[in-house]
Amino acid sequence: MTTQDILQKLPFAPPFLFVDGLDHIDSDKVQGHFTFREDMDCYKGHFKGYPVTPGVLLTEVMAQTGLVCLGIYLLGDEVLAENMTFGLTSTEIEFLRPVFPGEKVTVYAEKVYFRFGKLKCRVTLKNEAQQDVCSGTIAGMIISKPHE
Amino acid sequence: MDKETLITQLKEIVKPYAKNEEALLNINENTDFVNDLKINSANLVDVVLDVEEQFNIVIDNESMERMLNVKSAIEIIEAKLGAQ
Numbered sequence: 385m386t387t388q389d390i391l392q393k394l395p396f397a398p399p400f401l402f403v404d405g406l407d408h409i410d411s412d413k414v415q416g417h418f419t420f421r422e423d424m425d426c427y428k429g430h431f432k433g434y435p436v437t438p439g440v441l442l443t444e445v446m447a448q449t450g451l452v453c454l455g456i457y458l459l460g461d462e463v464l465a466e467n468m469t470f471g472l473t474s475t476e477i478e479f480l481r482p483v484f485p486g487e488k489v490t491v492y493a494e495k496v497y498f499r500f501g502k503l504k505c506r507v508t509l510k511n512e513a514q515q516d517v518c519s520g521t522i523a524g525m526i527i528s529k530p531h532e
Numbered sequence: 533m534d535k536e537t538l539i540t541q542l543k544e545i546v547k548p549y550a551k552n553e554e555a556l557l558n559i560n561e562n563t564d565f566v567n568d569l570k571i572n573s574a575n576l577v578d579v580v581l582d583v584e585e586q587f588n589i590v591i592d593n594e595s596m597e598r599m600l601n602v603k604s605a606i607e608i609i610e611a612k613l614g615a616q
Contacts (some may be wrong), residue, residue, distance in 0.1 A: 473574035500596050502577040525574050 385457055394448070394455050395470065399425065402445045408456050413494045416449035422485040437483040442518050445477055446507040450493030451524040455503050458495075464526065471527040473502070477520035481511065488512050501526040533613070535561070538606050546581045549575040564601040576600075587613060 387406035394403065408415040420437050427435035452470050483489060489509050496504040508519040535613065543559045548563070550556040551570035555563060565571045580591050580599055589612035598604045 394542065472576075473572075498595065499581060500577045502574060523574065525577075 387461065387505055388399060390456050394452060396452075397449060401446075402441065402448045406449070407490070409454065411458060411495070413492070413514060414454045414457070415492055416488065417451060417488060417490045418449075419444050419488040420483060420485060426487070427485050435485050437485070437487070439477075439479050439518070441481070442483060442489070443477055444493050444508055445520070446493065446509055447472055447475070447491060447519070447522055447524065448478075449491040450505040450507045451455070451503055451522060454493060454495065454505065455498075455524065455526075458498050458503065465482050467528050468526055469529050470524055472524050475520065476486045477507075477518050477522070479518045481515055481517045483511065483517055489517060496521070533610075535606060538609060539602060541586060542583075542602060542605055542612070545586060546571060546579055559602065561603050561606070562605060563607075566600060583609065589613065590616070 386470060390406060390409065391469040394401065396402070402418050404417050404418045406414060406416045410484065420441075421509055426438055426441060430436060430438045451472070455470060489511055491507060493505045493507045496506060502523060502525045504521065504523040506521055511517050534589065538601060539559060539561070543556065546559075546565065547556060548567055549569075549571045552568060555568040557568070559569075563569060565579065566573070578601070580596050583605065584591055587609055590608065591607070591612070595608045599608055
């Protein structure tokens with residue numbers, strides 16, 4: 385499966401697609417990047433007069449690459465049933481540095497395990513200066529869509 | 533390994549994931565992981581992986597789906613240990 389195949393299979397669309405591209409993927413790890421555009425809506429309110437990327441969006445960047453992209457890769461040809469989807473099940477993240485509008489961040493995710501439909505990864509987000517922005521552990525699971 | 537020892541070991545394994553402390557204190561053969569201990573389904577996977585590590589066994593998908601309470605966990609562990 386090519387990185388292009390994976391991006392096409394992503395269940396996200398703007399304004400909530402937080403993967404621009406993948407730099408590397410194998411069954412143990414994935415590396416991907418995203419640039420926070422200056423005109424993103426979140427900066428109008430976070431914070432008033434002082435735009436900083438919200439931690440939840442940094443978490444989302446790590447989850448979309450580390451869990452969903454890697455999850456799609458690990459599933460391979462296995463097709464998810466119509467009523468199944470990805471669910472975020474836990475995050476344990478430390479935030480170390482702010483990310484300002486226009487910055488590009490790179491996700492480094494390493495699989496801890498993928499068993500019984502649950503994927504757990506150690507993740508680190510770095511800025512362009514290769515400084516750690518945030519890091520921790522996230523996990524997600526293939527679940528049935530609750531409202532269907 | 534007798535049942536009491538197994539339950540004591542299981543108690544240590546489920547401790548980090550159990551949300552109901554009283555049920556954890558009174559854990560017994562009839563304790564249900566989800567309904568009594570209030571372990572969420574994502575953490576059930578971690579319980580199973582910790583069981584694998586603790587007892588050095590491999591749990592397959594079918595056993596995973598059955599491992600919802602102390603009683604079935606003991607059955608599965610004993611069967612796997614017996615088969616080794």
